[in-house]
Amino acid sequence: MSDQETNFHFLERFDKRVAQLAKQAEEYVHTDPDSCMFKLRLMVETMAKKLTSLQMQGDISKDLGAMLGSLERGGIVPRRQADSMHAIRRDGNAAVHGSPTPVPTAMRRLREAYKISGWFCKIVKRGSKVKLDEFIPPHPPDPLTKESEDFHKKIDILEESIEERRIATRESLLMFGPQEDVQEVTRRIKEELVALDNVAAAAGEPTIDADFVALVMAMDLEQIEEDPRHGGDSRQARREAEQQLEQIKKHLADRENEFLEERTFLMKQRDTIC
């Protein structure tokens, strides 16, 4: 790829602003990786806003994390693209808050932005054909020294490890395992459940809980909490559940901080050597 070329030419036909941000990120990736991350984060934010305005109704959150969450829950952004967009958001935020971005990290996110861009084009213009060529990493302005090459390798290994840990966290939270055939499992469980239902019905067991469950569901939460029979329990349950949920959220946030610290540690090591 020559200096005049870019991986993101195709984007111009679909969204000029997103294309401009992508090209700027590409330009900065070697010389100023923090700025590259700013641009990529802004690019993702611009994409998210466009997708939200095109495909969602109601109040739109201004927070990028919440916006991506809504798009993902609404089935507009598939999981793989959402993961990449969140990764760019996190690393972009870290750069904004002064955590230095290594070149290999910025390059990794640029590559992800390239893949997201292809998908984005197909969403904003239905039926459009976008064939992505292989991503060509921009060349550094000057050849890398042996030390820089070694450092980049170390960062790449760290990034791989962070990626694996993030995937493990994500997969641990999901209902199905990564190796499971969800359709097949669903079919099998449904079949079994219907069979059990038939057996219960044949045995004369009515769905006795139906009225009761409907009653509970029809009640407002506040009314249940005010009920002296259940009020204490529900308030206690809320306190306990909130605490437990906060612990998990804190654990997940701490993990992300650890990833950043590991990266910063490597950056400092390099600075010490240089």
Place this chain on the structure above:
Amino acid sequence: MSEADPIQVATLWFLSARTMAIAGEEIPSLQESATGLYAQAILGFTEDICLKAKDAAHIKNKTLIDCLSGLRQLPRELSEKILTGVMMISYSDRSMKPLEVRWASMLASAIEVSPDEFQRCCVNARVIASMLRPHGAES
């Protein structure tokens, strides 16, 4: 079943939860992630246990009868927590289909909860469902 076998317990949780989600005929992403959050935040399983519990070696050959039988053998507090979580999955879309009612009924029978205890589980499930939804328990 040994109390000290968290992978087996986690397998029972994921099987009960996904059965409720399937009974509801769709599995939105909210229910998906709520399952894991509940497993880790409320039931106290680690990431590693959650991953192993969904491994084919543990979950593939388990039938719903195995699941009901396994739940029956758990300490009461734990099985009630699982029932609460399953009801949370059911509440997350604010509607219950006949098969969801049947599965809730089968679980309640398996762990032998009284109507009052079941109602308490439902109240707690509503509380937690409202916390895990982005806009409270609203649809």
